[in-house]
Amino acid sequence: MTKQTKTDEGPIIRTEGITKVYRMGDEEVYALRGISIDITRGEYVSIMGPSGSGKSTFFNMVGALDTPSDGEVFMGGRRLRDLDAAQLAWVRCHNIGYIFQSFNLIPTMTALDNVAIARIFAGRTPHDARKDAAQALERVGLGNRLDHLPAEVSGGQQQRIAIARAIVNEPSIILADEPTGNLDLHTGAEIINLLSEMQKNLGITIVSATHDSKMLSASDTVVWIKDGQIERKTGREGLNIEVGTIDGSTLG
Numbered sequence: 001m002t003k004q005t006k007t008d009e010g011p012i013i014r015t016e017g018i019t020k021v022y023r024m025g026d027e028e029v030y031a032l033r034g035i036s037i038d039i040t041r042g043e044y045v046s047i048m049g050p051s052g053s054g055k056s057t058f059f060n061m062v063g064a065l066d067t068p069s070d071g072e073v074f075m076g077g078r079r080l081r082d083l084d085a086a087q088l089a090w091v092r093c094h095n096i097g098y099i100f101q102s103f104n105l106i107p108t109m110t111a112l113d114n115v116a117i118a119r120i121f122a123g124r125t126p127h128d129a130r131k132d133a134a135q136a137l138e139r140v141g142l143g144n145r146l147d148h149l150p151a152e153v154s155g156g157q158q159q160r161i162a163i164a165r166a167i168v169n170e171p172s173i174i175l176a177d178e179p180t181g182n183l184d185l186h187t188g189a190e191i192i193n194l195l196s197e198m199q200k201n202l203g204i205t206i207v208s209a210t211h212d213s214k215m216l217s218a219s220d221t222v223v224w225i226k227d228g229q230i231e232r233k234t235g236r237e238g239l240n241i242e243v244g245t246i247d248g249s250t251l252g
Contacts, residue, residue, distance in 0.1 A: 010077060011038035012172060012205050013062050018071035020057050020228075031057040033228040034071065039221075041172070044199045044206040046215045049225040055209040056177055058225065062207065063096055063175045064088050076172070093122050097166030097204075101178035103158045105150040105165075111137060112146040115165045122169045136164040140194060156187035163194060167204070174198065176208040180215070192218050 020032040032054050039045050039062075049055045060066040061073055064080050073080045075091065083091065092098075105114050112133050119129035137143055140160040142153075150158050159179065166174055176195065180188035196218040199206045208215055216222055216236075224231040 011074075012041040012043075012076055013037075013039040013207070014074040015058075015062065016072045016074070018058075018061055018068040018073060020054075020061065020066070021069040030228050032061070032068070035225070035228075035230055036071075037223065037230065037233075039205060039207060041205055042199065042203045044196065044218055044220045045208070046219040046222045047207065047209045047225060048211060048213075048216075048222055049231075050211060053225045054228040055211075055225055057228075059175055059177050059207070059209040063098065064091050093118075094169055095172055097169065097171040097174045099159070099162050099166050099174060099176040099179045101181040103150070103155075103162045103182075105158055105161055107150050110147050110149060111142060111153070111161045111164075114150070114161055115168050118165045119168050132168055133164070136168040137161070139167070140164045154187070155183055156190060159183065159187075159191050160194065163191070163198070167198060167202070171204065173205045173207065176206065176210075178210055178212075179208060180210070180212045185214075188212065189214060 015035055015037050017034045017036050018032055019030065019034050022029045022031060035054075035058060047055050047058060057066070061068050062075075064073075064075070067081065075095065080088065080091075106117070109117070112130060115133035115136055116126070116129040119132050120126060124132065134143070134146060137146060140163050142157060142160050142164065145153055145157060150161070153161070174195070179195070180191055183191060192215055195206055195208070198204050208219075219236060221233065221235055223233045
């Protein structure tokens with residue numbers, strides 16, 4: 001997998017006033033209320049906020065998994081609303097790698113096949129897909145676990161398999177939704193370091209929806225969402241992070 005280079009084409013992700021409204025009978029529930037943000041190529045962005053704040057809804061919008069009720073999402077300069085179903089499927093397969101809290105591995109398939117299936121969906125032959133999958137698993141430190149089922153490895157190793165699956169198609173963006181939510185403190189820190197290595201060594205843009213403050217140390221930008229709106233945004237230089245604590249006086 002080759003390192004991606006930054007270009008001057010503008011932000012890799014741009015949202016303009018995105019709003020998401022769910023209708024429950026006669027009632028309207030706002031999950032997002034006009035969020036606008038630019039994410040540059042190669043940036044590591046953490047979207048922070050409590051449960052119900054709109055983090056995962058925002059994640060689904062920028063990941064082309066859902067459509068905003070109002071506003072626009074652009075990826076690489078293309079407005080996602082303009083793409084048809086086949087084009088959106090191509091974007092999800094080739095441009096974005098997804099990592100979820102629950103790993104979403106197929107329990108009856110080995111680590112190798114869980115990763116290879118993403119490559120097959122991208123058009124590779126089974127033989128080439130398995131070769132690429134083995135390389136991706138080697139990159140995340142699981143070259144000796146190719147034939148293991150998910151139940152035969154630890155939670156941290158399952159998340160590493162999920163990361164290998166996310167990077168095997170060489171995406172420009174990784175979207176990680178609560179990637180450390182099911183992991184202990186030590187294993188969660190290992191996953192954060194691995195994501196940071198993907199960003200630094202491969203130039204992948206990382207967008208993580210999380211409430212795990214450990215992820216702040218790896219982030220270039222931190223965005224706090226509350227009640228579906230951006231509450232505040234800061235760069236790494238605006239944070240005073242110590243082990244186990246964050247100095248709230250620096251958060252504005």
